[in-house]
Amino acid sequence: MIDFQHVLDTIHQTAQKTDDRGKIADYIPELAKVDKNKFGIHLVNMNQENFSAGDSNERFSIQSISKVFTLTMALGLIGEKLWTRVDVEPSGDPFNHLSLLEFEKGIPRNPFINPGAIVVADVLISHLKNPKDEFLAFVRNIADDETIDYDSTVAASEKQTGFHNYAAANLLKSFKNLENDVETVLDFYFHQCSLTMSCAQLANTFYLYINNGRCRRKNTHLTSGQVKRINALMLTCGFYDEAGEFAFEVGLPGKSGVGGGIVALHPNKFCVATWSPGLNEKGNSKLGMLALEKLTTETELSIF
Ligand code: DON
Numbered sequence: 023m024i025d026f027q028h029v030l031d032t033i034h035q036t037a038q039k040t041d042d043r044g045k046i047a048d049y050i051p052e053l054a055k056v057d058k059n060k061f062g063i064h065l066v067n068m069n070q071e072n073f074s075a076g077d078s079n080e081r082f083s084i085q086s087i088s089k090v091f092t093l094t095m096a097l098g099l100i101g102e103k104l105w106t107r108v109d110v111e112p113s114g115d116p117f118n119h120l121s122l123l124e125f126e127k128g129i130p131r132n133p134f135i136n137p138g139a140i141v142v143a144d145v146l147i148s149h150l151k152n153p154k155d156e157f158l159a160f161v162r163n164i165a166d167d168e169t170i171d172y173d174s175t176v177a178a179s180e181k182q183t184g185f186h187n188y189a190a191a192n193l194l195k196s197f198k199n200l201e202n203d204v205e206t207v208l209d210f211y212f213h214q215c216s217l218t219m220s221c222a223q224l225a226n227t228f229y230l231y232i233n234n235g236r237c238r239r240k241n242t243h244l245t246s247g248q249v250k251r252i253n254a255l256m257l258t259c260g261f262y263d264e265a266g267e268f269a270f271e272v273g274l275p276g277k278s279g280v281g282g283g284i285v286a287l288h289p290n291k292f293c294v295a296t297w298s299p300g301l302n303e304k305g306n307s308k309l310g311m312l313a314l315e316k317l318t319t320e321t322e323l324s325i326f
Pocket of ligand 1: 084085087118136180187305
């Protein structure tokens with residue numbers, strides 16, 4: 023039996039002693055206000071036993087981690103048709119790069135780079151009556167937590183500086199891969215990214231991806247084939263141009279966000295979320311990556 027609590031405590035102690043914590047994302051001004059010394063880690067296993075250390079109950083901006091939830095909802099709504107509008111290949115590029123999008127005629131490489139996530143947001147808007155409300159209700163349902171909410175200050179802050187995302191949405195529109203107007207789609211996208219959740223909430227929300235598509239409320243949201251697709255995309259595309267490094271060092275599917283969160287999972291075994299706001303040069307949480315590498319090395323629980 024692995025003593026997860028002991029492993030998390032050791033990881034937390036190492037994190038506390040680490041000075042080089044990377045750099046906080048400041049291109050969204052609201053994110054720059056967060057204390058760089060925060061560190062949280064939370065793990066939930068298949069039996070729904072919870073283990074945590076550090077600031078694991080403090081909420082932060084989940085940013086791109088939300089792309090896993092929009093993808094889940096879109097797959098549930100339109101199934102395999104989604105792949106006619108967004109591809110499933112790693113990009114090897116940073117999350118906000120646009121050059122491939124032009125080159126590949128408006129079909130984003132995958133649903134986790136920004137242009138791909140903007141297409142997924144467009145799908146949700148086309149299929150939902152009240153997209154922001156229904157998406158929030160969906161996340162609360164899979165999380166089994168009615169307190170999760172958007173942070174409208176963060177959404178507004180990103181809107182003010184979201185020139186790259188406006189460029190991406192306009193390019194998608196010009197290639198006829200956006201059904202709704204740019205403003206509506208980006209308003210939804212900035213809100214999904216502004217969701218605030220703690221490591222404990224994230225780990226428990228990701229439970230459905232280790233449990234064959236069945237969430238904590240015992241509702242089935244995905245077929246096992248769809249879970250396979252989402253987990254495969256997290257492994258190959260979840261960390262942008264650092265996806266190879268994450269698979270190499272950690273060996274788990276996962277997803278990062280520029281708020282400093284990372285969620286990773288081992289199907290049928292556990293989900294784990296970390297939060298440390300300082301990012302490395304590739305835009306992924308510096309201490310989060312180190313913590314997860316330590317977790318899978320010490321427990322010998324990678325998918326490989
Ligand atoms: O679109 C953006 O730039 C942000 N809302 C999300 C970026 C992000 O989290 C990338 N992930 N590491």
